[in-house]
Each structure stands twice: as structure tokens, then as C-alpha cells.
Amino acid sequence: MCGIVGYVGAKPALDVVVEGLARLEYRGYDSAGVAVLADGKLATAKRAGKLGNLRAALEEEPPPAGTLGMGHTRWATHGPPNDRNAHPHVDCTGSVAVIHNGIIENFAELRAELEEAGHGLASDTDTEAVAHLLEDELKAGGGLAEALRRVCRRLEGAFTLVAVHTGDPDVVVGARRNSPLVVGVGDGENFLASDVSAFIAHTRDAIELGQDQVVELRAGGVQVTDFEGRPAEVQEYHVDWDVSAAEKGGYDYFMLKEIAEQPRAVADTLLGRIGSDGRLRLDEMRMSDRELREVDKIIVVACGTSYHAGLIAKYAIEHWAGLPCEVELASEFRYRDSILSPTTLVIAISQSGETMDALMAVRHAREQKAKLLGICNVNGSTLPRECDGVLYTHAGPEIAVASTKAFLTQLVAVYLIALYIAQVRGTKWGDEVFAMVQLLERMPEKVEKVLETMEPVRELARSLAGERCVLFLGRHVGFPVALEGALKLKELAYMHAEGFAAGELKHGPIALIEKDLPVVVVVPPRARAVLHDKIVSNIQEIRARGARTIVIAEEGDESVGPYADTLISVPAVPTLLQPLVTTVPLQVFACELATAKGHDVDQPRNLAKSVTVE
Ligand code: M6R
Secondary structure, three states: OOEEEEEEOOOOHHHHHHHHHHHHHHHOOOEEEEEEEEOOEEEEEEEEOOHHHHHHHHHHOOOOOOOEEEEEEEOOOOOOOOOOOOOOEEOOOOOEEEEEEEEEOOHHHHHHHHHHOOOOOOOOOOHHHHHHHHHHHHHOOOHHHHHHHHHHOOOOEEEEEEEEEOOOOOOEEEEEEOOOOEEEEOOOOEEEEOOHHHOOOOOOEEEEOOOOEEEEEEOOEEEEEEOOOOEOOOEEEEOOOOHHHHOOOOOOOHHHHHHHOHHHHHHHHHOOOEOOOOOEOOHHHOOOHHHHHHOOEEEEEEOHHHHHHHHHHHHHHHHHHOOOEEEEEHHHHOOOOOOOOOOEEEEEEEOOOOOHHHHHHHHHHHHOOOEEEEEEOOOOOHHHHHOOEEEEOOOOOOOOOOOOHHHHHHHHHHHHHHHHHHHHHOOOOHHHHHHHHHHHHOHHHHHHHHHHOOHHHHHHHHHOOOOOEEEEEEOOOHHHHHHHHHHHHHHHHOOEEEEEEHHHHHHOHHHHOOOOOEEEEEOOOOOOHHHHHHHHHHHHHHHHOOOEEEEEEEOOOHHHHHHOOEEEEEOOOOHHHOHHHHHHHHHHHHHHHHHHOOOOOOOOOOOOOOOOOO
């Protein structure tokens, strides 16, 4: 939830750290703070609110220049978002500073123990306890890294911690458990961050830290151990995108850029997965044909937008692969007695690969010996490491809090998986799979076409900025699209927005319809005549009750025109692939409506990009 940066090298640490925080602000923006070591002294600065407030404070009162430092951008868990609770937190002597992402679950007990021992705690946070524990452990000797290892052994919960100490002026020390932390390896300088975008302007060489590891970062090198101090094996990797991918590139918001990048993201996610003979190659799933044939049930677990991709996966998997498929909110999955076995394949979908609920669901499935496949966008994140296989979506960095290009690429990934299973299990003829793969390959151009026709959608969105509520209806794969449209509007425009399965309308939701209420309806292709005609009836029913109908239908669908106050046409594609084109207008709609209301669409209130706490 929070963003973390650490630096040691030859450059002014404050500049590197603040630049890194700017790239990580999407992770949390309740407050920001920095700590720099200069001339053996620790200087800290922190401010509630967005990074701009901290920048202003630093300009007014610049800290002494140093070449070692760290910074934090916060999404509040313990204690309100004010200056006092902003990180870094320091110990009683002011010589140790700590920043933290996650939740220390036994902090109340640690805090009581510290207070009894005479420590004065100045904030409401769980983090501050760590600074004081370090103070005590440093007295026992062994230096900052050893002190942090000892402290970590006492902590429960999820944490990334980074600490600096005036007594160890050449080292930044970090620790991770269930929360992300990556190392950037530079030349005479090294970096620590919650994700690579923080240091991508300086280096594309990174080290993935494992669970329960402590890293010592010096200008000349990096040392990693486990919490007991034993040297740990680490995995190095090269980041395959550069700094331009993490910048706005002329757009007002990252979200606008990411919506526009979707044709490329879809194309990149298909790349290298279709052989010259038209057969799918998904070695990344790390499942032999025999294992895939043994699978008798698939369970998809995910949260938020990724969950909506999971709902669409169910239609694709059941239709193409002929396997029963359940879709479960990751946060509910492990608290239910789900029936899993070694022949169950659990697919966990997560853009960030750090969503705690998704990670916990994966661990729960692992305990029950199910096979695990991840769909993830972030290389080096935790989820891929905990799964047997992973299909990376090649969306590139998604920085806006609202997920857009990640969703479309997750859909591509689930289509590929469903078709691949069909290919291996022979549930569809080879030429049927091939024909669908060819249609998939044409989707980037279809998405591009949608993007070219979005001006009327933007106009419509602006005209609805004064509304209090918008409903979304869909059937079949249009139902998860309706849910996704509603979620985008909620999180960006802070409006009451709800998605319904159109068939459920008469079982209750129709009571919500009143004069001029905007209702967005996603219409299935005409080729699905029964579904199509039923939803056209639904449109008539709501219009008869005064709703303002906004209809998304395929080009050339004349039957909906008479009942649509606004008609948004999208290219005609097969039903299962339709979410790739029908979701895009809903993203544009939410983004424009929120902008018209004056909201910051990249950083909606109360939210953060990755939800790394349960
Ligand atoms: O990183 P993940 O895909 O696991 O994130 C899951 C949700 O938190 C995420 O999709 C969230 O719902 C988005 N902000 C929606 O736009």
C-alpha cells in the first residue's frame, strides 16, 4: 500500500529519493517523508497529503546534502493521515529512522512493552515500534542489519521495512515479509524500492528479494541474508521496459495514457505465444500435457478488476476447455471450505502480484495441494514466485490506480489459457482453436478502432457529471463488463454505480429505475440471438420507466437504435472476445466524468494501487 525508496551512492540522495517517490505515489498518497544521512547526522522531513506538500516543505527548509537516504509515501492503516503519523519514524535518540509498508499485527503488545520500558512513542502507527525496538537491539551490538534481523524475528504480519542509522552511515538496510521490496543494482550506487519504477531512470538491473530476507545496501554492493543472518540466494533480472513507460508521455493523466496503450498491450501479451503453425505455446504454465489432462476443476481467485477478468475467464474456460470453473473473490476464498485436490488448477489473477488477499488465497490453495497458475503483470513480484507457473501480461507498468490496460491483457491471458487447455485436451478441434487465435490476433486493431471513436463518449460523460447514480447492465460476458464499468465509475467519480446481470433486473433492481436515471447497457452480439433479444427487451423495459438508456452494441446492430438515447457502437467480434471492445468505452466514460468533476483520476481518494494488507 505504501511506496518505499532507499538510495546509497554518489548522487544527492534527496533528489533520487523524491524522484523515486513521485513514481511510487500511486501506491499511497496520504503523506510523504524522507530521511537523509549527512555528516553523521540524521535529517528527516515529512508532511501529510500528497508529495507536493513535502516538496514545498523541502524547498522552504532543505535538509543537509547527503548521499544516503530513504523516502516513503503512505496509505494510512494505523492512525490518521497527518504529519505526526507520516513516515519516517525515529527512535528516542533520533539516530535511527524507519519506513514501513504493511501491517505489524503484534504492534499493540510491542508498543505496551516499549512504553513500559520507558520509550516515548510519538505517533499512532505500528511502524514506530520498530524504530524503538531497533534502538534497543542496537545497544546489544552487531550493527543495524543484525539489529533489524533480530527485530524482524519478533514481528508478526506483513512488512517491508527500511532503516538507516547514524552509527552505520554507509548502509541502508531493508527487510521483507509478505510485502514487496526490490533492489536496483547500479554502478557505484544501489537502490531499494517497492517496485522498479522508482529507480528505472537509473538502472534496469534488479534483484528480486525473497520472503523473510534482509538486504544491506552499500554504494559498492548488496548483501542479502535470511532473518537468521545466513547468506541467501537471490535472483537477478533485467527490466524489459524503460523510464518512458513510467512517465505520462504528454498525457494529462497516466490513466489516459494507459487506456491509449491498450492495443499495444494486447498485442504484446499475445506475442511469442502463438507458434508459426498457429498452435499455442504456453510453456510458462509449467504443466505437462498429462497434468493438464488430469485437471478436473479450475478455480479462479482475484480481487477488484482482476476478479472481473476472472468472471470472464469462467465463460471462456467452460466453453472452450469444457472444464468446470469457479470464480471466487480472493478475500473470501480461504475463509470458505472450498473443495480442492491435486487435480484442481487454481488460477490467481493479479496485476501487481502483491495483493495480499490474492497471495493468501494462493497459499491456502497450496496447502491443499492444488496446482497454481498466476496471471501477473509485474515481474519480480511475489505472486509468480508462489505459483507453479505464471503467464505474464505484457501491459507494461500500470501506474494509474484504476486498472485499464492490465484488465484487457488479463483477458487476453485467460483466453490464451482456455484455448490452450482446449488444444491439449482436444475439447475443440485444432482448426477451431486456430480460428479463434487468429481472431484474437486481430483484437489490437479492433481496440484501436474503439479508441478512435471515443469523442461522443467523452461528451456524454461530461453531460452526466451532475448525476448521482449510474446503473450498468449486461448479460453473459457483458455482466462482468457491467461490473467493471460500475467499479471504474465508483472509484474515479465517487458516484453510486452498480452493475447488474440484466436477467436479474425484474428480480429487484428495476425498482431503482426512475425518470432520467442513466443506465448503461452492454448488448451481446446479434449472433447470440436469444441473449441479444432478451437484453433488447430489458432496454425497452427500463426505457418505459423513464431511464435514460446508453447502449453499447456492435456496429450495424439496427435493432437497439430505437431504444437508445445514446448509442455507442463497437466493432463486431465473437461474444467471448467482446469484453475487449465493450470495456474501453466504459473506461473512457469513467475517466472523463471524473475529470469533469475535478477529480484526480490517477489518485482517487482513499485508494492505493496495490492492496498489500488484508
Ligand atoms: O494488483 P491486483 O490486480 O491484484 O489488484 C486488484 C484490485 O485491487 C484492483 O484491480 C482494483 O480493483 C483496481 N483499482 C480497480 O481499478
